[in-house]
Amino acid sequence: MGGQEIEQLIRLLGRLPGFGPRSARRVALYLLRDPQGRLLPLARALERTGAAVRTCSTCGTLDTVDPCHICADPLRDHGLVCVVETVGDLWALERAGVHWGVYQVLGGTLSPLAGMGPEDLNVDSLLRRVESGEVREVILALGATVEGAATMHWLMDALGQHAGVVVSRVAQGVPMGGALDVLDDGTLAAALGARRPA
Amino acid sequence: MGGQEIEQLIRLLGRLPGFGPRSARRVALYLLRDPQGRLLPLARALERTGAAVRTCSTCGTLDTVDPCHICADPLRDHGLVCVVETVGDLWALERAGVHWGVYQVLGGTLSPLAGMGPEDLNVDSLLRRVESGEVREVILALGATVEGAATMHWLMDALGQHAGVVVSRVAQGVPMGGALDVLDDGTLAAALGARRPA
Numbered sequence: 001m002g003g004q005e006i007e008q009l010i011r012l013l014g015r016l017p018g019f020g021p022r023s024a025r026r027v028a029l030y031l032l033r034d035p036q037g038r039l040l041p042l043a044r045a046l047e048r049t050g051a052a053v054r055t056c057s058t059c060g061t062l063d064t065v066d067p068c069h070i071c072a073d074p075l076r077d078h079g080l081v082c083v084v085e086t087v088g089d090l091w092a093l094e095r096a097g098v099h100w101g102v103y104q105v106l107g108g109t110l111s112p113l114a115g116m117g118p119e120d121l122n123v124d125s126l127l128r129r130v131e132s133g134e135v136r137e138v139i140l141a142l143g144a145t146v147e148g149a150a151t152m153h154w155l156m157d158a159l160g161q162h163a164g165v166v167v168s169r170v171a172q173g174v175p176m177g178g179a180l181d182v183l184d185d186g187t188l189a190a191a192l193g194a195r196r197p198a
Numbered sequence: 199m200g201g202q203e204i205e206q207l208i209r210l211l212g213r214l215p216g217f218g219p220r221s222a223r224r225v226a227l228y229l230l231r232d233p234q235g236r237l238l239p240l241a242r243a244l245e246r247t248g249a250a251v252r253t254c255s256t257c258g259t260l261d262t263v264d265p266c267h268i269c270a271d272p273l274r275d276h277g278l279v280c281v282v283e284t285v286g287d288l289w290a291l292e293r294a295g296v297h298w299g300v301y302q303v304l305g306g307t308l309s310p311l312a313g314m315g316p317e318d319l320n321v322d323s324l325l326r327r328v329e330s331g332e333v334r335e336v337i338l339a340l341g342a343t344v345e346g347a348a349t350m351h352w353l354m355d356a357l358g359q360h361a362g363v364v365v366s367r368v369a370q371g372v373p374m375g376g377a378l379d380v381l382d383d384g385t386l387a388a389a390l391g392a393r394r395p396a
Contacts, residue, residue: 002289003262005247012240017228018221029286030215031244032251032260039248042210046241049203050233062230064201088227091200 060105060122062087070102077101079136081126083155085109085143109147110154118154130162137166144172258303258320260285268300275299277334279324281353283307283341307345308352316352328360335364342370
């Protein structure tokens with residue numbers, strides 16, 4: 001259909017997350033209908049980003065500079081480190097604009113079944129920062145999953161050896177706008193257990 | 199978030215059909231996690247396709263050669279032309295492998311509200327092919343919409359001036375695997391009206 005370049009493009013698009021053959025064809029057609037206005041700008045943006053992207057050697061996020069924009073920002077609180085699993089989690093917190101400190105991106109969670117051990121997590125640079133004495137508080141913002149909890153406990157052990165560093169974790173409870181009757185039992189139990197005076 | 203190249207990439211991805219900001223970020227992260235293996239191959243495929251894509255001057259489909267693979271194929275029946283609205287429709291028929299003739303891609307339908315008149319449809323090359331005497335039958339495979347029906351009637355008029363050319367249209371009815379109780383009234387009426395001896 002339309003030559004092997006077009007077929008190859010549809011194959012590559014079909015491998016993207018959330019894509020199937022149908023959406024791959026739809027996006028390919030959308031791009032092919034306007035090569036100058038749609039397809040080539042996207043090709044150039046990918047090319048430029050691919051050449052520029054690097055991993056921040058301090059926190060592990062993806063950026064086009066190293067150290068990243070956040071780690072290099074003197075206005076951010078470098079004594080307050082928020083630990084997240086993925087770059088996507090960091091982006092979510094940045095979009096919300098709720099964290100004025102810096103980050104540590106683990107790149108995953110402990111998961112014996114998936115073969116992820118402590119040596120596979122990006123924690124060395126966090127421990128180095130803590131050892132250097134510049135870190136006042138570490139906020140663990142990991143997912144409320146079995147793997148997230150295991151990682152949290154392992155991190156609390158590793159960080160607990162450093163006196164003078166407060167380790168905290170994000171609260172669990174009813175999400176904003178959430179109705180109670182659609183929440184799972186675990187969330188309800190956590191929300192009740194962590195109740196506060198009204 | 200992650201430098202302006204990454205933000206620009208997310209913006210461009212967010213404009214693709216079926217994309218929102220969330221899926222754009224998801225796809226960007228997926229690509230950025232493996233620039234060599236995922237991002238740059240896609241960039242190169244887009245670049246190559248953008249440079250190679252052209253519109254077939256005979257039938258109007260998108261291909262990397264002109265005339266397209268289908269129009270250039272001596273094994274296809276050039277006396278049997280199937281008229282479709284879009285390149286996506288042509289791809290669907292080719293995937294099904296149910297048409298051994300050639301095509302004419304109109305590039306849309308008549309639609310006074312959208313400002314689409316006969317002059318905006320890619321029909322000249324169809325009429326030329328019919329005039330040259332090489333066409334035996336024209337199959338109208340247009341959508342079962344108001345615009346599709348209007349376009350079909352206009353085409354039947356235009357083609358009706360050429361004696362010796364059979365003009366047919368695809369059948370309407372119950373789709374394969376379709377239950378009757380979920381079909382709309384129009385489809386049920388068409389299926390009953392076009393009933394055949396069992």
